Amino acid sequence: MKFKDKHRFVKSNMKRNKTRVWMTILASTMGCAFLIMLASVGFAIHKTAIDDVMSYRLMNEIEIQKENGPLVEKDVKNLEKIKNVKAVSRKKYVPASEMSLGEYTVYAEVNSANIPSERKAGLQLEKGRMPKSKNEVIIGHHFAQELRKEMPENFTEGMSEEEAQKKMKELAYDRDLLNQTLTYHMKVDQPESKTDAEIKTVQVKVVGIKEKPKKEWMIDSSVLITDDLRDEIMPLLSEMDPELKNNDDSYSSVKVYTSSAEDVKAVSEKIKDKGYLTYSVVSELKELNIYFTLFKAGLIFIGGIAVLIASIGIFNTMTMAVTERSQDIGIMKAIGATPKTIKRIFLLESGYIGLWGVGLGTLLAYLISYGVNFALPIIVEQFMNEKPPEDFILSYIPWSLTAIAVTICMSVTLLSGWRPAAKATTVDVLKALRRDV
Amino acid sequence: MISVRDLSYAFKIGKKEKENVIPVLHHVDLHVAEGEIVAIIGRSGSGKSTLLNLISGYIKSQTGDIVINGKQVSKLSESKWAEFRLEHLGFIFQSFQLIPSMTAYENVELPLVLKGVSEKDRKDQTLRMLKRVGLDQYQSHYPGELSGGQQQRVSIARALILNPPLILADEPTGSLDSENERELLNFIKELNEKDGITFLIITHDHEVASIAHRKVEIRDGYLREGSMLYEVQR
Ligand SMILES: Nc1ncnc2c1ncn2[C@@H]1O[C@H](COP(=O)(O)OP(=O)(O)O)[C@@H](O)[C@H]1O
Ligand SMILES: [Mg+2]
Numbered sequence: 001m002k003f004k005d006k007h008r009f010v011k012s013n014m015k016r017n018k019t020r021v022w023m024t025i026l027a028s029t030m031g032c033a034f035l036i037m038l039a040s041v042g043f044a045i046h047k048t049a050i051d052d053v054m055s056y057r058l059m060n061e062i063e064i065q066k067e068n069g070p071l072v073e074k075d076v077k078n079l080e081k082i083k084n085v086k087a088v089s090r091k092k093y094v095p096a097s098e099m100s101l102g103e104y105t106v107y108a109e110v111n112s113a114n115i116p117s118e119r120k121a122g123l124q125l126e127k128g129r130m131p132k133s134k135n136e137v138i139i140g141h142h143f144a145q146e147l148r149k150e151m152p153e154n155f156t157e158g159m160s161e162e163e164a165q166k167k168m169k170e171l172a173y174d175r176d177l178l179n180q181t182l183t184y185h186m187k188v189d190q191p192e193s194k195t196d197a198e199i200k201t202v203q204v205k206v207v208g209i210k211e212k213p214k215k216e217w218m219i220d221s222s223v224l225i226t227d228d229l230r231d232e233i234m235p236l237l238s239e240m241d242p243e244l245k246n247n248d249d250s251y252s253s254v255k256v257y258t259s260s261a262e263d264v265k266a267v268s269e270k271i272k273d274k275g276y277l278t279y280s281v282v283s284e285l286k287e288l289n290i291y292f293t294l295f296k297a298g299l300i301f302i303g304g305i306a307v308l309i310a311s312i313g314i315f316n317t318m319t320m321a322v323t324e325r326s327q328d329i330g331i332m333k334a335i336g337a338t339p340k341t342i343k344r345i346f347l348l349e350s351g352y353i354g355l356w357g358v359g360l361g362t363l364l365a366y367l368i369s370y371g372v373n374f375a376l377p378i379i380v381e382q383f384m385n386e387k388p389p390e391d392f393i394l395s396y397i398p399w400s401l402t403a404i405a406v407t408i409c410m411s412v413t414l415l416s417g418w419r420p421a422a423k424a425t426t427v428d429v430l431k432a433l434r435r436d437v
Numbered sequence: 438m439i440s441v442r443d444l445s446y447a448f449k450i451g452k453k454e455k456e457n458v459i460p461v462l463h464h465v466d467l468h469v470a471e472g473e474i475v476a477i478i479g480r481s482g483s484g485k486s487t488l489l490n491l492i493s494g495y496i497k498s499q500t501g502d503i504v505i506n507g508k509q510v511s512k513l514s515e516s517k518w519a520e521f522r523l524e525h526l527g528f529i530f531q532s533f534q535l536i537p538s539m540t541a542y543e544n545v546e547l548p549l550v551l552k553g554v555s556e557k558d559r560k561d562q563t564l565r566m567l568k569r570v571g572l573d574q575y576q577s578h579y580p581g582e583l584s585g586g587q588q589q590r591v592s593i594a595r596a597l598i599l600n601p602p603l604i605l606a607d608e609p610t611g612s613l614d615s616e617n618e619r620e621l622l623n624f625i626k627e628l629n630e631k632d633g634i635t636f637l638i639i640t641h642d643h644e645v646a647s648i649a650h651r652k653v654e655i656r657d658g659y660l661r662e663g664s665m666l667y668e669v670q671r
Contacts, residue, residue, distance in 0.1 A: 331535075332547070334493075334522075334534065335522065335523065335528060336520065336523025336524070338515075338520060339515055430490060430496065
């Protein structure tokens with residue numbers, strides 16, 4: 001029997017019991033949609049977590065720390081020697097944080113960096129260039145908006161948050177800072193620090209502005225100065241706070257950049273062998289992936305139970321179909337239909353029910369998923385007066401999930417259709433011919 | 438064409454311990470030559486249908502041999518039997534055995550569909566066969582919309598569609614009136630003479646037996662071919 005004929009045969013059989021067939025399809029649709037929807041929440045959380053991790057860190061970045069105390073120049077030299085290390089970015093914290101431009105003032109996080117290795121590490125600028133001489137600096141993207149005129153006392157009192165933010169913005173510096181010269185105040189946060197008159201200042205020139213951080217909520221108002229400038233100003237600061245002398249040579253942050261993300265694992269191992277602690281996105285992702293894969297498997301398992309329940313419907317429908325048609329089956333066997341043909345016909349029928357269920361279920365799941373992702377932020381905003389995080393999704397259906405769901409649903413369907421189909425082949429010809437079945 | 442040797446059969450009734458064995462056929466020998474019409478006669482309950490069911494492969498016997506068209510069929514597996522049946526045997530039943538949800542056309546076409554014949558060839562052959570049995574006007578009627586005689590003609594068309602060399606018929610006229618019966622018998626004769634089809638027909642009707650070349654009687658499960666007592670030469 002040709003497939004086309006089987007198909008036609010099955011189609012006409014299904015048409016004879018439309019309601020029953022559609023009810024069964026509906027059950028499979030719901031089972032399949034439930035499975036996909038449930039798992040899609042797991043997939044969404046996983047995706048959000050990964051996107052989150054990847055969006056503010058570079059794949060080829062390895063953070064280095066030492067168990068006992070900070071890293072020093074010797075450690076950096078040591079790290080630079082490792083194969084496939086492209087650059088070692090090292091920063092030293094500078095305790096003086098106040099800078100000003102005319103009547104505008106800012107308290108920024110200031111670090112000194114080795115400029116050539118920053119360049120090699122791939123520091124991205126939005127504007128300008130890397131510093132070439134001692135008094136040139138790079139500022140963060142949000143530096144300008146933090147650079148403000150002095151606020152009157154209790155300036156924001158009685159204002160709503162939005163109003164306050166708006167007022168603050170009005171006070172912020174609103175012109176281009178590139179090539180502007182800032183005054184850097186040599187002042188540390190010490191109670192017994194000197195009076196304003198005694199504080200020395202250094203002029204620094206903004207030559208570059210860093211790119212905007214990838215995450216919407218991240219604010220970068222930091223300043224990067226040259227190591228030479230730091231060497232010059234540290235004695236001034238130590239005068240105020242003698243303790244600063246002690247850890248003058250320690251780095252506050254050391255990061256290794258590999259040539260490519262693939263090298264991260266091997267390089268991390270080597271660094272660990274040398275007795276350092278490492279931390280990279282790759283290692284974080286690995287743990288994250290294991291955790292979420294288990295989580296998703298759990299959700300798929302629970303969703304699979306719904307599919308299993310739907311399959312009972314298919315089993316019932318097919319058993320009834322076989323019983324109803326056992327006379328036809330008997331006649332067909334009597335004139336020469338093989339058991340294989342009979343079995344295939346019924347498997348095909350359950351397969352079609354499953355296919356419809358899976359198709360409609362997947363479609364439904366996509367629609368619900370889309371609807372939920374679209375509607376949820378609106379609902380959250382309406383009822384809780386709070387904006388949900390940027391690009392927040394509750395449900396994510398990647399192709400892999402669709403493939404998994406289709407495989408599960410179809411296997412369960414075929415399994416549940418198997419017994420009725422096998423039963424059809426055992427119909428007794430003589431009983432059927434006697435109308436005795 | 439058919440050669441049955443030393444075939445016995447017993448029905449087993451009931452569960453294992455209280456099993457009841459009812460012997461129905463005893464050491465049956467039967468030979469049907471190509472081109473013959475053989476009628477099996479006998480009283481009701483004598484085992485005629487059982488013999489035909491064994492020859493059709495609907496039931497299986499542990500003992501004896503059945504050879505049809507040179508093929509030893511008694512040991513065939515179920516699916517091999519089905520294939521053989523489709524290719525070599527045509528069946529006519531007392532109660533027609535048409536599939537009620539299929540039209541006359543679809544019922545006649547069914548063996549071609551099972552064999553996997555292409556749709557175009559099927560249409561040709563089916564329409565020709567329906568015409569031959571005089572039902573070309575009724576091709577889209579369902580069995581329920583046809584008279585007994587017409588239904589039997591549909592079933593004959595179905596039996597003939599794959600040109601089998603042998604047709605087995607269990608009381609084919611049992612549900613027909615005398616006019617339809619005569620028509621059917623004439624048709625069988627024609628098929629035998631023109632197409633050389635061999636017939637094995639079960640009947641308790643003398644009219645039917647009259648077209649047979651040979652009559653074979655079964656009495657209480659015993660049949661001995663060639664014995665003067667049970668074989669009646671035409
Ligand atoms: N399925 C069956 N189970 C048990 N006994 C049966 C069955 N079919 C037929 N018989 C018995 O076998 C004998 C022969 O039956 P059958 O071959 O149908 O006779 P016929 O066709 O000559 O009237 C009968 O006595 C009948 O009671
Ligand atoms: Mg009988």
